[in-house]
Amino acid sequence: MDGYVEWDKVDVAKIALPPGDDMGVVSDDDDVNVEEVKMDSGFGSVVVVDNLPKVPKAKHEKLATIGTVAEGGLHMPADADGVTKGFAFVEFLNSQEADAARQQTDGYKLDKAHVFKVSRFDDFAKYDAVPDQYEEPKPKPYVARENTQDYMLDARGRDQYAIRFGDETEIHWNDAQKKEPVEVYKRSFWTESYVQWSPRGNFLATVHRQGVALWGGASWQRYQKFSHNGVQFIEFSPCERYLASGSTHEGGGDTSVVVNFFDTRSGAKLRNFQGPISDFVVHAAGSRGGLTWPVFKWAGPSPEGAFFARMGNNAVSVYSAPDMSLLGKKSIKLEGVIDFCWSPADPILSVFQPERGGGNEPARVALISIPSKKEIRSKNLFSVSDVKMFWQQSGDYFAMKVDRHTKSKKSTYSGFELFRVKEPDCPMEVLELPDKNEKIVAFAWEPKGHRFAVIHGDGARPNVSFYTMIDDASAINKVKLIGTLKNKTANHLFWSPQGKTIVLAGLKTMNGQFEFFNVDEMETMASAEHFMATDVEWDPTGRYVATAVTSVHQMENGFHVWTFNGRQLYKHGRERFYQFLWRPRAPSLLPPEKEAEIAKNLKKYSKKFEELDDSIRSEQDSHLAAEKRAVMDEWKRWKQAKTEMLESEEHRAKIRKIMTARYPNWREGGGEDVVETKVDMEEIIEVVEEPLR
């Protein structure tokens, strides 16, 4: 039967997975978690106490009283004479208790001659198994890796993206000329929670229950795996060399946090941070509370090394990779710090300390350069209720949205503090919107640029303003308003990675309205709608935009792909749609001068590509037409066979028999002879008697 497996005829032993593919099923001989999987020997709760006094049987009673930690599982072997052998086995209820007892009693001095040596029972077997002869570990044979940047070699410069829906994870080329995705690779049950690209696009990280795996190269082989049981969150360093993985574990009424740092090339675990959740949460007044991933944040790439930082109580701890040690062996002391942020381009840290001492000490924001830990700039702020920090992508500018409260603390109003980080002395200025009581809905810097956009206003149709940090008209650079767009249905801003173009998006309550806006010309290129869209993502080149409805909504799950100017290329519906991720590109190898030269002579270069596009399109058109013709021909053949059957005398006779049985006047082809009978009818419509006057 189709679709049914007759299990009694299946030889289960003969079923094998295709060679070289484990379908994501971890087999027993795979060496995943060799360290983690420990067989429970059953002796985990037993410790051995050595160096006990050797006493004859008569004194046993006395010795037994020492073992007060024992829980009815004390056993002291004695020789034939009844003299104890000088050690005892003590069994506890569980291994945790045994560990605690071992820690507490190991090295305990009973008297001068008897210092307790307490060991776990299991350790005896472990150390016994160590061979006496040192054996040099054999170096692993060199295995050539596939080029993980092969996707950058695409002749037509297409971009890849990963989508995850249902149990499937798929990787596609975005083929704009053909207006359809081209499948690269797909796999069911590839991950148990989610996938993530590495920042330079070399790897796809899949997150599993047991840990994280990295995949890459043309055949999507597993490149590396990191074991971390119950991993929930991963974060790559911008240079891709390191991976942080974090998880929380419930247990025994207390939640503990585990963060591991791995080397992505060797797979080695470099450092492990572990502790109860209270160690990872900041308790200072005004803190946002709770555990927020990432606990450790990576600094922007820098020649000095890779840094990452974590906020503690009244301090920020900066660590440096690969030795993973605390930078300068000391945390940076910052009274009451509740928020910190790295510049995406440089190792510069911005920190925020709220008001302290009941308002006597002002709130403070500082920019700290790493590794020198020198404060580049700091600023005291008064009557501040909250601060949000925004770094510009290339680290040139830094903005803070400052929510201040009035003296009565009844209402708040917002303003911006803008820092020019790269200019000497890091000048700062304050920007207040014309109506400072307006709510700030969103703020976004232009990546690789000097402009920013703000959505401000209350109600369903706020305004969008654009500002520039460069004022050509004045001698000193001042922030200047470029223009304001009134009454836009937008609550999110998405700049193109190349700048210049921005998507004003009305997500969530605004039902997925989009406006593709050119900021250079200050004109709307297109307006579009993707009903109920939840996510917007620009491709790394700034040529295409994807909008998606993920499974937070029940209906309409799927994604649309648009050009930068708002022309829809294609749309795909997918049930239970979870993720849409463009694959990041490796950093450009061209020096800025060369890039500028290409931009200047764009016409010359673009001609070649236009011809290519045209040829692809025409080829596809003819291909499609041929396909359609083939489908039609097949249908016609089928139809022809049916028609012959229908018109056969035999078939017609059968129909005639069926129909004439009840309707003797039936004629083929519907020409039933209608029996027309003429009936003369006289209808009296109304008779009214009117009296004659």
Added chain:
Amino acid sequence: MRPILLKGHERPLTFIKYNRDGDLLFTCAKDHHPTLWYADDGERVGTYVGHNGAVWTCDVTHDSRTLVTGSADTTCKMWDVETGTCYFTHQARSIHWFPYDHFDQPARAVALAQGDEKMCISTDPFMGVPARVHIVNVAANREEQTNEIVASFGDGVEGRINRALWGPLNETILTGGEDGVIRAWDVETGKIKLEARDHKKQIQHLCLSEDKTHFVSASLDKTAKLFDSETLECLKTYVADRPVNAAIISPILDHIVLGGGQDAMAVTTTSSKAGKFDSKIYFKVYEEEIGSIRGHFGPVNALAFNPDGRSFTTGGEDGYSRVHHLDNDYFRIR
């Protein structure tokens, strides 16, 4: 052209049928009164009063004189189309005992055989009795109508049988229902002749082509499929982005119309735009969408093409029927 809105029912529409000449339109709804309309201008002619439950389907004879209806009140009634009087009721227990000779289960689908000598009635599973298809004779002389069941079959069916149709030359009966399987039953032996398990979810509607060589099925798995009615080979698949409640074949062009929408239970949670309550027209051969017609504010439950192919009617969960007269632009589509 502006659709004609037929406001006659108080409850969701369940079924729509044109007579052979295409001048009369019968609509069934969950209210108890099947209604007759003039197909051309949408004028209401009258209602057929007598049922005590939702009316699920109807069929009309070749000569447009007799209407048969199947209802959840466990009866199947035969009406005089012109006067609206019910002249016979196939009713539970009144039918004498044959292997499965009486039904007191809700009647779900009724269909007249080609030539109107027989008709089939499908009954819902009820009180532990599984769904079955019964065949009864249709007497030429109305006084001689009996309720004798000449044949009855349904072994192997799980859940309801939502639609039953007479296959080519009345040799088979095609059924589709909750188990998602399309079956062709041999009328002579009552055995399953062929099965098609192409749909993943329940089948809501089946509709034969004019020449009965192929039929289209509508399923909640968000597809409609075209089958060869003799081999049950799946010829085409029309992928929609909503559960499909009804699908029909244009009698004159190679087009398919699908109707459906979000499940009625979940409708109130989203706007009418998200519910996908429009009817979609597809190329029958290319499986490509041509266009869509909006209007209903609930899922489309029923669809029927006028036999002349120049208009079709949609019936919605919202209780309205809409007669769409297709304009000349439509006929120019290639």
